[in-house]
Every structure is written in structure tokens, then in C-alpha cells.
Amino acid sequence: MSAVARTREDDASAEGSFSLALSVNGNERELLVEPHESLAEVLRNRLDLRGTKIGCNSGECGACTVVLDGSAVCSCVTLACTVSGSQVTTIEGLERDGVLDRLQEAFVEYGGFQCGFCTSGMIMSAHALLSQTKNPTEDEIRIALQGNICRCTGYAQILQAVRAAAAGA
Ligand code: FES
Ligand code: FES
Secondary structure (H helix, E strand, O other): OOOOOOOHHHHHHHOOOEEEEEEEOOEEEEEEEOOOOEHHHHHHHHOOOOOOOOOOOOOOOOOOEEEEOOEEEEHHHOEHHHOOOOEEEOHHHOOEOOEOOHHHHHHHHOOOOOOOOOHHHHHHHHHHHHHHOOOOOHHHHHHHOOOOOOOOOOOHHHHHHHHHHHOOO
């Protein structure tokens, strides 16, 4: 590759880092990331978006779920260097001017959390579902949340909250 054709990404890669440009909760962000850094680590440690939790760190529990280009993903097993140009929504991106969105309100109203560690991941999975499917069936709700583990609630209140949000209650 000629020197003329080199890009900023090339220069960053040559130093062991990657140039990452993405939209997070509607804000354009640019930063250098290490090749091994997960999206969850970048969100939490570099962008200070601590609502995204890291539990198992291996794609098993769903605590780290964010919405990436419209789909719910486990950000702990998503390498940050692979998501340049993407749109990411985290739990912090749901409220508007201090007002919770309908899912967040429903989780509060129906007691869809106890310790809260799974909650942002649950809500982001449900958010991805409701963004794509306005009136999901019970099965569709359960399938959307099947990758999210909760150790506290027994799931009944979580399902109730998502049903209520889907119904616009
Ligand atoms: S922390 Fe990512 S799936 Fe558990
Ligand atoms: S509320 Fe504690 S893990 Fe779900």
C-alpha cells in the first residue's frame, strides 16, 4: 500500500489500535480501541455508559445486551473494532429529557426487577423486539428474552411488564 493510500485507520492499526467511529444513543463518537476490547468494555470504560452490565462476559447471561443496528446483541462478545459505522442504543438512550420510555416505566410499575443487574439487558432485548414487532405474541416475547437470565424475579413480572409496554398500557 502506498503512503498516499494510507488512512487514519491504517495508522491506528499499525500502532495496535483501531479507529472506531459509531453512533451511540444518537451521538457520533470517535475513539481508538484495542483489538481485544469488547463493545461492552468500550461503552462502560471509555464512554462511561455503565448501565450496560457485564455478568458472565461470555455471551451466556444477556446482562450486557444493547441494540446494534436494530438487533439485540451481547456486547461482551462483540468486538468493538467490528462495529465501526454502526448505531448503538444502550439503556441510557431510552429516556428522553428525563422521561422514561414505556418499557422502563412498565418495569417499574410491574416490579420487573429486584437487584436490577439483568434489567438493562432485559429492557434492551424487549426494546429491540418492540421496535420490530408492534404487537408481539407471548411466544415472541419469550423468545426475545430467552437469552436474558434473571436470578431474582422468577420472570413473571418481567413478562408482565413487556406485555404491558407492548399493549401501550
Ligand atoms: S455479560 Fe454478556 S452475555 Fe453475560
Ligand atoms: S433482578 Fe436480579 S438478576 Fe434480574
